[in-house]
């Protein structure tokens with residue numbers, strides 16, 4: 117499983133977010149995307165999925181998916197940034213998860229088959245959703261919502277998963293179980309995860325991509341998470357506490 | 370004298386058909402985040418109907434066809450302003466200024482220039498009690514078209530409103546659904562204008578969806594309840610109007626409002 121971008125350029129109006137970036141991620145494994153607010157993390161995910169206008173080419177598993185969300189979506193499960201999802205009408209957590217399957221079906225078969233139902237059941241168990249699975253999504257806590265969005269991405273069992281700040285709104289216990297689950301998934305799948313708290317992943321990440329309006333650095337965690345690179349990415353927010361690197365991203369709090 | 374209520378089957382038909390249609394138009398507007406259109410759609414429908422009367426006289430284009438085309442053009446115009454990056458409230462303001470002015474001009478022109486063959490009155494307040502069988506068939510055509518196309522797609526439409534990106538990567542041609550939405554809204558609002566009227570349309574677009582959204586806990590429940598509420602309000606209002614001798618369209622509005630109030634009281638008590 118591979119994600120490859122060639123000469124990727126994205127701009128909003130006159131604002132240049134990416135300017136001719138080329139990179140390749142070869143899975144399975146966990147890939148980390150870091151960068152301050154507005155660096156372009158969400159834009160990168162949306163560009164790879166064909167959801168924003170771009171120049172250049174994007175390949176998933178060798179197949180060109182540039183600007184074609186339908187094709188990209190065959191390989192990629194997407195967990196969008198939590199604050200971007202706010203349905204204007206009631207929808208139960210279960211309906212939202214099932215929608216990933218139902219949207220791919222053609223009328224009139226708009227129900228899950230047996231295999232899909234049992235997959236849903238195991239996700240409900242693994243992610244601990246049973247308490248609130250029938251509740252409206254709007255009424256869930258941030259961490260519960262996050263788990264529902266993750267289940268929605270996993271239920272189609274895609275080989276590649278992109279998660280945009282999945283730890284937002286999660287309590288320490290939630291983070292820990294999510295990390296355990298991600299490490300497990302990373303053995304079989306390509307995980308591309310953005311986060312404001314890179315220390316959570318350090319041991320497991322195959323590579324780290326540091327963004328700040330373009331890729332500032334990319335490589336092994338040790339190389340990228342150096343003080344020098346971090347200063348280029350985060351500027352003055354980097355503080356050294358007893359020779360241990362911390363990124364204090366005030367915006368993310 | 371025993372209590373008697375005369376109900377013409379034509380009244381029941383046009384009200385049922387129209388309120389079922391608004392029973393899906395209303396949740397469609399809400400779920401696709403188009404609530405700002407609730408204030409503009411009746412205006413574009415009224416203007417289309419008036420211009421169509423003029424076109425009918427001047428160029429003998431049948432007004433029923435002309436009004437549908439004009440309505441589609443006007444709705445496309447306001448949606449295009451927004452897709453070009455204008456904020457919905459700004460687009461609404463510009464669009465309303467245009468339609469209201471043109472409506473005033475064409476209303477004056479139609480009333481003064483033509484002996485009133487078309488009942489302008491019914492376009493304003495709606496008049497289900499004066500319908501002919503021809504009106505019934507036209508209403509049925511419009512309603513069944515809008516219902517037939519939208520019922521099977523309604524759940525997907527709502528999901529687009531919930532998370533457009535996700536629906537796209539799930540392989541759905543979202544732009545096609547946008548087009549269907551625009552066409553359906555344009556056709557329903559002008560096609561049912563004579564029955565429902567300009568004034569009541571504002572309410573029929575808003576209330577069933579809003580009430581159902583406040584009552585339900587799931588997408589399926591929301592869609593089903595909006596449909597039932599709209600139908601109940603329509604038929605209840607018709608009966609209420611006949612019993613009291615008041616204008617049915619006003620009574621339908623009050624019936625829908627009562628359903629909303631009762632449901633919100635019910636929620637408060639829970």
Ligand SMILES: Nc1ncnc2c1ncn2[C@@H]1O[C@H](COP(=O)(O)OP(=O)(O)OP(=O)(O)O)[C@@H](O)[C@H]1O
Nearest residue numbers: 128129133151152153154155156157158159160197
């Ligand atoms: N649809 C859009 N139209 C115009 N500008 C946009 C749009 N989406 C994002 N931007 C701009 O692009 C830049 C990158 O945004 P992006 O959402 O990718 O950042 P991010 O790294 O995900 O930030 P955060 O940590 O806050 O989620 C920001 O300056 C933002 O204002």
Ligand SMILES: [Mg+2]
Nearest residue numbers: 157158197280
């Ligand atoms: Mg983001």
